[in-house]
Amino acid sequence: MENATTIRSEIEKELKLGGYTFNSFGQATGLNRGVFSAMLNGNPPKPISVRQMDLITKALNYPEDWLYDLYVDECFYDGRPHWKRVKPFLIRCVEVGNLRCVEKVLSRLMEDLNHIPTIFALAEELYEGGKLQEAIPFYECVIENEKYQHSERLAISHYKLFRAKIGENTEINLKAAIQFEPFRFRLxxxxxxxxxxxxxxxxxxxxxxxxxxxxxxxxxxxxxxxxxxxxxxxxxxxxxxxxxxxxxxxxxxxxxxxxxxxxxxxxxxxxxxxxxxxxxxxxxxxxxxxxxxxxxxxxxxxxxxxxxxxxxxxxxGDTSVLPQYVDLLENNNDEILPGLVNILESANRNLFSVDSILERFIEYIDIFRKTQDVIFMDDYYNFNFQLAIYYRRNKRYKDAINAILQCIQIAFFLKNVESFAQSMVFFENNRILCDEGQIEIYKSIIKEVCKDEEGFSFTFAFSNSSQ
Missing domain, CATH: 1.20.58 (Methane Monooxygenase Hydroxylase; Chain G, domain 1)
Incomplete structure (x- = not known):
């Protein structure tokens, strides 16, 4: 077989260049000399396992997926897919990020749609093993090739794909939700x-x-x-x-x-x-x-x-409950940040002061400023936005701008277009209140946004004003 011979000829070429014998290279790889000889000189040659290929690659000091393109045909040795090689090869490909070879193997497998249950089983095995990202291409393969559009397998694939794609990027989260939504009651x-x-x-x-x-x-x-x-x-x-x-x-x-x-x-x-x-x-x-x-x-x-x-x-408008609410927050640390958002929103709506409450929780607020935990980010954005409104209303202009600059950074980090737009509008409407240092901070944020490959399309209109 031409491609099967090619993978072997590549190995043989490297052996000659390195001056290896079967015996010395067997020692370098940890492979038995007889097994190695059978892989290269057998009639027919003994199929190469993924583990053996990786050991050979490591011994020759090449990148770990050096032979992966050539190994695709080894998965279909004698023209049929051999699951003992296909499965570990697919898993290794997703582990090293070689999705090109995953696509090649799946394309060959999908020439016979009877392989769909096997691909689905592999996706489920990876998912249940906590390898959500590795399972994605296999669920996508099932979705693209499933013959029965009302099958439970198709609905589960959409659901697991949805779960695997949920992350920090709100745009991706929305797309994943929209794609999954029609299948929610077929599960x-x-x-x-x-x-x-x-x-x-x-x-x-x-x-x-x-x-x-x-x-x-x-x-x-x-x-x-x-x-x-x-x-x-x-x-x-x-x-x-x-x-x-x-x-x-x-x-x-x-x-x-x-x-x-x-x-x-x-x-x-x-x-x-x-x-x-x-x-x-x-x-x-x-x-x-x-x-x-x-x-x-x-x-x-x-x-x-x-x-x-x-x-x-x-x-x-009932501020009489404020002392009880603050006591509740002090006794339940996990509720402090969302609770402060609620208190600030109420203060902004009903025009009362919460300076003493903010001072009371200053240590927690400082902790929130330093955290990068995505779980807190949405609440922390809302906290800073309400804080910016509160400070603006109380003529603490520098504090208001600092808070909204925090909002812009958080929204950019989360890739949340609506929140980014909301905070940018607030900034532009209050630009006259900024000092030179705040303008420079704003310009540096916008430069980062413009450099980002997944940047928001509308930001460039704003970025012109920061020049």
């Missing part, structure tokens, strides 16, 4: 709840409140359906029944459906309806099937309900 029940939960969270992080409400309703309704079905099964069998296997306790999906809807209603200004829903998830102790984990989750919802109830009272 098995065990994946439906998790899929809906992640969809809801993404749309919430993107401040797309109507989509958040839609998917939070779907999440709550689906959780209720499964909850009712499990209760019926337990009643029929008159004994304990294994719950549906999900990533989180069932009460989490039920409660999160309510919590996220209330949060979206709050953001669109429907405070009264938000308050009703906040009260609903404040007491989920009635939920059947609560184990230790479930009871712990119920306590979390109880805490969040208290905090969000205070938030809504503040937004409605």
């Amino acid at each position: 098995p029940e065990c994946h439906q709840l998790d899929g809906l939960l992640h969809l809801t969270n993404i749309y919430s992080s993107l401040h797309k409140w109507q989509e958040t409400i839609t998917h939070s309703d779907e999440l709550w309704e689906q959780a209720k359906i499964i909850y009712d079905e499990e209760n019926k099964r337990r009643a029929r069998k008159n004994r304990s029944c294994a719950p549906i296997k999900t990533e989180r306790h069932l009460v989490v999906y039920y409660g999160q459906g309510l919590l996220m809807k209330a949060y979206a209603l709050q953001k669109i200004g429907d405070y009264e309806n938000a308050k009703k829903i906040v009260a609903e998830y404040g007491d989920l102790s009635w939920f059947d099937g609560l184990d230790t984990v479930g009871k712990r989750e119920v306590e979390k919802f109880k805490l969040w309900s208290r905090g969000n109830s205070y938030t809504l009272d503040l937004l409605l």
Whole structure:
């Protein structure tokens, strides 16, 4: 076979250049001399394994994927795919980032669509092993070639691809959500709840409140359906029944459906309806099937309900709850940053001072400034934006500009176009308040944005003004 001979001739050429014998090269690679001889001189030659190829490459001091293009035909030795070579080769290709060879092998495999279940199984194996990024090309292959458009395998591939692509980049997150969305109800029940939960969270992080409400309703309704079905099964069998296997306790999906809807209603200004829903998830102790984990989750919802109830009272102008809310935050560190966002938003809406509260939490605010944890970034952006409004309103202009410069940097880091635009507009409207140092900081940020390959198309109009 021509290509199979080529991989061997490449190795033989290097042996001659290096003055190796089979024996000396066998020692250099750790391969048995007889095995090595059979690979090169056998009739027919013994197939080369991926491990053997990597050992040969390392001994010759070449880049680790030196022979990978030639090895594609070794996977189809005698014209048929040999899974003992195909599978480890595909895994190695994604590990070293050689997606070109992955595409070559998958293209050959897809000449026979009966290989789709095998590719899907490999994707699942990688995914369950925590190798989400490595699984991406294989799920994409299934999606592109699946014959049955209503198959469960296709829906699961869309879901796992969606999960694998979620990350720091909000633009990528939105595209992934849109691609997955049509398949959310074709999934098995065990994946439906998790899929809906992640969809809801993404749309919430993107401040797309109507989509958040839609998917939070779907999440709550689906959780209720499964909850009712499990209760019926337990009643029929008159004994304990294994719950549906999900990533989180069932009460989490039920409660999160309510919590996220209330949060979206709050953001669109429907405070009264938000308050009703906040009260609903404040007491989920009635939920059947609560184990230790479930009871712990119920306590979390109880805490969040208290905090969000205070938030809504503040937004409605009732500042009497402020001391209780601040005490709650001091006793629950994880709630401090989102809590300060709520307090600032209420102060800006109802025109009261929170200087003493900001001073009270100054040590935590300093910690937030230093963190690069993506989990906090969206809240930290909102904190700085509300802080910029607060300082601007109180004529602390330098502090306001510093806060909005933080917003611009965070939005650029997250690749969040809407937040970037929002903070840029604030800056441009208040440019007259900037000192020379702040203008220079702004110019340096814009230069970084313009250099970025994934930069935002609209930023160049603003960048002209920074020259």
